[in-house]
Amino acid sequence: MGATHLPATEFDGTGVDDQREAEAEALLGGPAEPMVQLLAPDGTLGTDPVFSEYAQRLDAEKLRGFYADMAKIRRFDVEATALQRQGQLALWVPLTGQEAAQIGSGRASQPQDYIFPTYREHGVALTRNVDLAELLRQFRGVSNGGWNPKDTNFHLYTLVLAAQTPHAVGYAMGIQRDQKLAARAAEADGAAGVPAEPKAAVVVYFGDGASSEGDVHESMVFASSYNAPVVFFCQNNHWAISVPSSVQTRIPLSNRAKGYGFPGIRVDGNDVIAVHAVTEWALERAREGKGPVLIEAFTYRVGAHTTADDPTKYRESAEEGLWRAKDPLERLEKYLRTEGLADDAFFDRVRADGDELAAYVRKTTHDLETPDIRTAFANTYVEAHPLVAEELAWFEEYSAGFAEEAGPADAETGDAR
Amino acid sequence: MTTMTIAKAINEGLRATLGGNPRSLLMGEDIGALGGVYRVSDGLLAEFGADRVVDTPLAESGIIGTAIGLSLRGYLPVCEIQFDGFVFPGFNQITTQLAKMHSRSNGNLTVPVVIRIPYGGGIGSIEHHSESPEALFAHTAGLRIITPSNPHDAYWMIQQAVDCQDPVIVFEPKRRYWLKGEVDMESPGASADPFKAHVLREGTDATVVVYGPLVPVALAAANAAAEDGHSVEVIDLRSISPIDFDTVTASVQKTGRLIVAHEAPTFGGIGGEIAARISERAFHSLEAPVIRVGGFHMPYPVAKVEEDYLPDIDRILEALERALSY
Ligand SMILES: Cc1ncc(C[n+]2csc(CCOP(=O)(O)OP(=O)(O)O)c2C)c(N)n1
Numbered sequence: 001m002g003a004t005h006l007p008a009t010e011f012d013g014t015g016v017d018d019q020r021e022a023e024a025e026a027l028l029g030g031p032a033e034p035m036v037q038l039l040a041p042d043g044t045l046g047t048d049p050v051f052s053e054y055a056q057r058l059d060a061e062k063l064r065g066f067y068a069d070m071a072k073i074r075r076f077d078v079e080a081t082a083l084q085r086q087g088q089l090a091l092w093v094p095l096t097g098q099e100a101a102q103i104g105s106g107r108a109s110q111p112q113d114y115i116f117p118t119y120r121e122h123g124v125a126l127t128r129n130v131d132l133a134e135l136l137r138q139f140r141g142v143s144n145g146g147w148n149p150k151d152t153n154f155h156l157y158t159l160v161l162a163a164q165t166p167h168a169v170g171y172a173m174g175i176q177r178d179q180k181l182a183a184r185a186a187e188a189d190g191a192a193g194v195p196a197e198p199k200a201a202v203v204v205y206f207g208d209g210a211s212s213e214g215d216v217h218e219s220m221v222f223a224s225s226y227n228a229p230v231v232f233f234c235q236n237n238h239w240a241i242s243v244p245s246s247v248q249t250r251i252p253l254s255n256r257a258k259g260y261g262f263p264g265i266r267v268d269g270n271d272v273i274a275v276h277a278v279t280e281w282a283l284e285r286a287r288e289g290k291g292p293v294l295i296e297a298f299t300y301r302v303g304a305h306t307t308a309d310d311p312t313k314y315r316e317s318a319e320e321g322l323w324r325a326k327d328p329l330e331r332l333e334k335y336l337r338t339e340g341l342a343d344d345a346f347f348d349r350v351r352a353d354g355d356e357l358a359a360y361v362r363k364t365t366h367d368l369e370t371p372d373i374r375t376a377f378a379n380t381y382v383e384a385h386p387l388v389a390e391e392l393a394w395f396e397e398y399s400a401g402f403a404e405e406a407g408p409a410d411a412e413t414g415d416a417r
Numbered sequence: 418m419t420t421m422t423i424a425k426a427i428n429e430g431l432r433a434t435l436g437g438n439p440r441s442l443l444m445g446e447d448i449g450a451l452g453g454v455y456r457v458s459d460g461l462l463a464e465f466g467a468d469r470v471v472d473t474p475l476a477e478s479g480i481i482g483t484a485i486g487l488s489l490r491g492y493l494p495v496c497e498i499q500f501d502g503f504v505f506p507g508f509n510q511i512t513t514q515l516a517k518m519h520s521r522s523n524g525n526l527t528v529p530v531v532i533r534i535p536y537g538g539g540i541g542s543i544e545h546h547s548e549s550p551e552a553l554f555a556h557t558a559g560l561r562i563i564t565p566s567n568p569h570d571a572y573w574m575i576q577q578a579v580d581c582q583d584p585v586i587v588f589e590p591k592r593r594y595w596l597k598g599e600v601d602m603e604s605p606g607a608s609a610d611p612f613k614a615h616v617l618r619e620g621t622d623a624t625v626v627v628y629g630p631l632v633p634v635a636l637a638a639a640n641a642a643a644e645d646g647h648s649v650e651v652i653d654l655r656s657i658s659p660i661d662f663d664t665v666t667a668s669v670q671k672t673g674r675l676i677v678a679h680e681a682p683t684f685g686g687i688g689g690e691i692a693a694r695i696s697e698r699a700f701h702s703l704e705a706p707v708i709r710v711g712g713f714h715m716p717y718p719v720a721k722v723e724e725d726y727l728p729d730i731d732r733i734l735e736a737l738e739r740a741l742s743y
Contacts, residue, residue, distance in 0.1 A: 144521035160513045170486020218479030379524040382582035
């Protein structure tokens with residue numbers, strides 16, 4: 001048969017959401033766009049008229065890499081949760097359930113692409129080679145960022161929902177201008193044959209809750225108006241803390257893209273192969289100058305919103321159970337085993353690597369240095385600022401007073417705290 | 418030296434910026450073919466093209482947010498907000514994102530975005546077209562705020578704002594857009610540092626600190642006071658963040674009296690900050706409490722009564738009288 005498309009409803013065949021589906025259909029004047037799925041929960045690989053071609057580019061090593069990444073980041077998530085429970089982190093934002101959405105999309109980007117995450121994209125960070133211990137700085141309260149985005153083209157986490165979406169579009173508009181400036185410079189040099197920088201695009205992540213924020217809307221208007229090379233990647237994990245996605249939207253989110261004038265695709269967010277395929281498609285398209293795409297990765301936040309949250313207050317455990325049956329790791333494992341692409345030794349190695357990562361993160365978290373508040377004075381402005389200088393001078397004098405009081409031993413070490 | 422209006426001076430400043438730096442660009446509503454509602458960007462679209470003078474969708478958060486993204490990519494965006502009262506849809510991007518990007522990246526990222534905001538009253542306009550929200554931004558660390566009061570400053574300050582590595586908000590006194598004055602387009606002269614206050618008129622009995630639209634008002638008040646035998650020093654603050662307290666302190670040490678006037682509501686305004694700092698820095702020089710002259714604690718009133726709201730010559734003279742009576 002042709003495409004293995006799922007209907008746009010949440011729980012196909014369970015009857016859970018039939019009414020919502022009917023409502024959405026009525027609002028849309030027809031059925032919603034079908035959901036792209038290649039790897040079914042039972043581990044069988046289906047086909048799709050557009051995206052199978054992208055899936056075929058994946059060799060065994062890449063597929064094993066997807067699995068290894070997903071397993072690693074899940075292990076990391078468990079470790080970070082434990083660290084929070086032990087008081088080593090102020091808060092943790094778990095990603096379990098969303099590994100395929102993040103690894104699949106992250107692995108589809110190229111080094112020259114720039115990524116704007118929200119605050120749960122630990123898996124994407126892994127694919128961009130961000131040191132995961134650095135990622136914990138923010139959650140340990142030793143930094144409001146923690147890594148240098150210029151090293152990996154992976155921007156800082158953003159806690160104000162949706163605020164990063166216009167940044168992504170602006171960055172993409174910058175890429176457009178860079179290409180024009182480079183073309184003009186090449187022309188001036190008479191060096192038209194010299195290969196230009198690889199074409200780049202931007203991916204911006206946000207949630208189903210954030211999709212209600214005005215910034216998402218404004219970003220999509222800008223992206224469309226200027227045909228900016230940006231991929232909007234919405235992880236619809238069904239809950240914005242305690243508020244279900246049905247309160248954010250009455251139609252599938254991917255359908256909104258049409259209203260802005262660019263394609264929207266709903267993809268099974270627990271299917272790493274499909275997510276990778278649609279993201280690769282969208283990024284290639286964006287790099288070629290064909291404009292933005294909205295991808296809605298239909299997935300589920302299996303655990304709590306953060307370690308401060310209690311999902312038993314607002315949702316049924318049966319719902320979690322339904323989604324656990326769609327687990328992204330299990331289905332890829334089934335496929336790899338059935339196709340003979342990976343054996344026990346591979347899965348043992350992946351587990352060992354995960355434990356190693358966890359041990360590394362545990363150790364480095366303890367060692368994360370507490371900054372001196374003087375760095376905050378130094379980084380408030382780029383250029384010298386008299387108010388900052390005045391307040392810093394006051395602080396130094398005030399601190400020095402304590403050092404004198406504390407006696408010569410402390411004063412010698414210069415420890416004023 | 419060339420004589421021109423403030424609006425024209427900013428236009429020329431923008432032209433120099435666009436011409437001098439291929440990575441600079443203007444963004445805003447109606448700034449292209451129309452040249453902005455105040456025509457400040459008149460003719461620039463034709464000269465530099467639509468990639469450099471960008472007519473944006475009608476979305477303030479989108480304008481500032483995309484400007485942040487462009488600056489992260491190495492561009493120098495100058496955003497125009499159409500009117501003071503319409504900056505608030507973009508307030509979130511300015512205060513939570515623009516102001517903090519450098520510090521939260523531990524100094525790794527810079528976002529040298531410039532935001533131009535025509536501000537202040539006195540043009541007989543309708544709601545949201547006459548506000549002075551500078552204190553709301555001055556309270557946010559990471560932003561710089563300047564406001565020209567004459568064409569020479571206007572020409573240079575916009576270029577200095579673009580050159581500055583920090584985000585800068587330029588509050589433009591809209592009722593003075595048509596004020597004419599001489600501009601030295603060759604050299605900024607005393608205007609080389611946009612964050613330094615200027616003593617516009619020397620005096621010995623009291624200091625009046627003002628900025629932007631009230632500068633001519635304070636100068637006129639000082640002239641009137643001179644007729645009554647009072648010698649008033651007038652300082653144009655020019656920069657609201659940072660504030661050049663050294664210049665103000667030195668003046669108060671000489672005159673012993675300080676009046677701060679601005680159009681924004683007195684309560685929680687910049688005047689209070691100056692009063693507090695000066696009473697710390699120059700307490701023993703003060704012969705009278707610092708007196709603030711400003712707007713009332715009310716939404717900017719309807720145009721027919723704005724004259725009762727706006728500080729004028731008489732309100733400054735009344736404050737001077739009170740200061741001298743101690
Ligand atoms: C502007 C803003 N309002 C409120 C919050 C508090 N808040 C943090 S996460 C969250 C829910 C976000 O849900 P969603 O966008 O679906 O992302 P998810 O956390 O589910 O990945 C809320 C309300 C915030 N961070 N920013």
